[in-house]
Amino acid sequence: MEMLYSGGNCLDMTVLERQRAQMKLQPQQQQQLSYFNDSHLNFNGFNGGLVNGDSIIRELAFRSMSIDPALENGLSELGCYPIPRTGFVSNDSGGEGTINVAVEETKMMSANGTGRESFKKRKADKAQTPKVVETESVNVKKIKVDAEEVESKVTNKNSNSRETSGETSNDNSKVSEVQKPDYIHVRARRGQATDSHSLAERVRREKISERMKYLQDLVPGCDKIIGKAGMLDEIINYVQSLQRQVEFLSMKLAAVNPRLDINMDSFLTKEMVSACTDNSSALGLVSEMPNSAYFNQVQQLVSCYPEMALGRTTASSPMSIPEVFMGSSCFSQTQPASSWETDLQNLYNVDLHQGRPGSFSSLLFPGANNLKMEM
Amino acid sequence: MHSKTLFKQDFLKKWVLGLQYYGCSTKEMSISERTKAIKLSSDVAMASCRDGKTCWSRAVITDASKQGENKSLVRKILGNEYEKLTKYSIRSLVCNKRVRSKKILRKSRKSRPLVVLASTVIAKRMVNKRTRMLKDLVPGGDSIDDSFLLEETLDYILSLKAQVDVMRRFVSASESLICK
Numbered sequence: 001m002e003m004l005y006s007g008g009n010c011l012d013m014t015v016l017e018r019q020r021a022q023m024k025l026q027p028q029q030q031q032q033l034s035y036f037n038d039s040h041l042n043f044n045g046f047n048g049g050l051v052n053g054d055s056i057i058r059e060l061a062f063r064s065m066s067i068d069p070a071l072e073n074g075l076s077e078l079g080c081y082p083i084p085r086t087g088f089v090s091n092d093s094g095g096e097g098t099i100n101v102a103v104e105e106t107k108m109m110s111a112n113g114t115g116r117e118s119f120k121k122r123k124a125d126k127a128q129t130p131k132v133v134e135t136e137s138v139n140v141k142k143i144k145v146d147a148e149e150v151e152s153k154v155t156n157k158n159s160n161s162r163e164t165s166g167e168t169s170n171d172n173s174k175v176s177e178v179q180k181p182d183y184i185h186v187r188a189r190r191g192q193a194t195d196s197h198s199l200a201e202r203v204r205r206e207k208i209s210e211r212m213k214y215l216q217d218l219v220p221g222c223d224k225i226i227g228k229a230g231m232l233d234e235i236i237n238y239v240q241s242l243q244r245q246v247e248f249l250s251m252k253l254a255a256v257n258p259r260l261d262i263n264m265d266s267f268l269t270k271e272m273v274s275a276c277t278d279n280s281s282a283l284g285l286v287s288e289m290p291n292s293a294y295f296n297q298v299q300q301l302v303s304c305y306p307e308m309a310l311g312r313t314t315a316s317s318p319m320s321i322p323e324v325f326m327g328s329s330c331f332s333q334t335q336p337a338s339s340w341e342t343d344l345q346n347l348y349n350v351d352l353h354q355g356r357p358g359s360f361s362s363l364l365f366p367g368a369n370n371l372k373m374e375m
Numbered sequence: 376m377h378s379k380t381l382f383k384q385d386f387l388k389k390w391v392l393g394l395q396y397y398g399c400s401t402k403e404m405s406i407s408e409r410t411k412a413i414k415l416s417s418d419v420a421m422a423s424c425r426d427g428k429t430c431w432s433r434a435v436i437t438d439a440s441k442q443g444e445n446k447s448l449v450r451k452i453l454g455n456e457y458e459k460l461t462k463y464s465i466r467s468l469v470c471n472k473r474v475r476s477k478k479i480l481r482k483s484r485k486s487r488p489l490v491v492l493a494s495t496v497i498a499k500r501m502v503n504k505r506t507r508m509l510k511d512l513v514p515g516g517d518s519i520d521d522s523f524l525l526e527e528t529l530d531y532i533l534s535l536k537a538q539v540d541v542m543r544r545f546v547s548a549s550e551s552l553i554c555k
Contacts, residue, residue, distance in 0.1 A: 204522050228498075232506065235528060236505060239512045239513070242535035243512070243535065245539045246417065247414060
């Protein structure tokens with residue numbers, strides 16, 4: 001809804017006008033249709049319409065006055081409009097209960113015009129005054145564009161209304177209600193294309209600019225750059241740098257890990273023999289898949305033990321400590337994917353917490369003792 | 376903040392799973408091979424953390440599972456989600472087709488003679504060029520719409536950030552282990 005009002009300030013004239021005309025229908029009938037015979041009379045007709053609840057037309061007339069010198073005569077009349085407006089509101093609501101939105105607040109607004117009426121129905125939760133301002137601005141813009149055209153249209157519509165004068169007030173209100181759903185979809189400004197393709201395109205563009213804003217916040221140094229191309233440049237650079245970082249880090253890991261392999265391998269081969277004998281379930285499983293178990297242990301060691309050390313050493317950055325501990329806790333709590341893994345973890349944790357230098361772990365992890373000491 | 380750490384944990388778990396897969400295989404690997412393996416496993420792990428909600432993650436997974444040898448790695452990391460996530464590739468193919476027709480349209484439009492090279496036209500070209508570059512960068516980006524591309528880029532950048540963070544920590548952890 002917001003988009004509707006902010007993005008497309010001006011709604012499609014034709015729909016608005018159609019509704020307006022229909023709304024005007026009865027009041028005009030009541031007010032005598034002869035008003036519309038010439039331009040000055042037109043104004044009178046506007047007055048009548050206004051009295052019956054069409055402030056849009058009032059504004060219209062106002063605008064056309066400023067643009068169209070010929071209509072100056074009506075200015076004085078226009079000046080006193082505000083007062084009749086309110087009084088006429090009550091008339092409108094009394095005369096045609098169906099047209100009114102049924103909400104007390106909106107009654108006032110509905111008096112201003114059919115278009116507004118529908119607006120209010122949709123955003124009754126909003127404050128009244130902004131609504132008025134918005135709708136008025138809409139009207140103002142429309143009218144600016146082609147006040148004269150509108151005028152002629154209004155007269156046309158009046159004639160139309162005469163033709164359809166047979167309709168009852170209930171019918172009219174129904175028609176306006178039927179048209180409301182159409183309203184929601186229309187977002188074009190005056191002079192803008194209203195076909196579905198261009199509307200969709202506009203929505204798409206709005207979406208893009210919104211995303212751009214988010215990206216601006218996300219990418220460092222992007223907030224100072226104006227223009228889409230520059231921002232895209234920055235984003236591309238950032239993504240590239242991140243991807244390169246990942247590559248670099250994986251290379252580093254690859255360079256670091258083999259040495260680990262060799263060290264741990266020697267431990268493991270010695271360990272396997274002795275470990276299988278004294279520890280029951282966990283080690284039996286370990287012996288079944290030595291490589292994976294070993295790897296897992298390495299990972300755990302790598303992730304748990306040094307990360308804690310890291311948490312101490314890299315405490316300069318405020319983020320590091322909690323995240324490091326989260327990382328380590330995830331290993332001890334949530335990782336268990338297979339039984340041997342949990343067993344190993346239990347083993348490891350027991351060692352950690354009880355401080356018992358189990359033969360297996362102490363042999364397997366030279367770092368485990370250090371860890372205990374650090375903790 | 377909380378979801379970020381959750382994502383990192385998830386990623387780390389899956390990555391370790393992937394690394395275990397390489398730990399299981401007994402064959403010797405050179406440094407470049409290991410680099411590739413680590414990168415691939417981390418990428419797939421990161422993608423699988425997104426649960427196939429985004430195009431880029433799906434693209435990463437499908438790219439990885441295209442090569443026969445990596446299939447088992449992907450299967451290992453994804454676990455029981457494997458079937459679900461690889462199914463998405465069909466949808467992305469459909470996406471591809473749709474875009475192809477769009478491209479044809481664009482080309483035919485280009486064939487019209489350009490009247491004047493207004494600044495707006497130049498700006499548009501610059502943006503288009505960069506968008507294409509971005510599409511190349513983001514996995515699976517060539518099959519998606521512009522507005523969607525930015526969304527994907529947002530998500531991708533966030534994930535990459537998390538990935539870099541976890542990997543950096545991992546590296547420094549293993550380094551400090553060796554020093555000890």
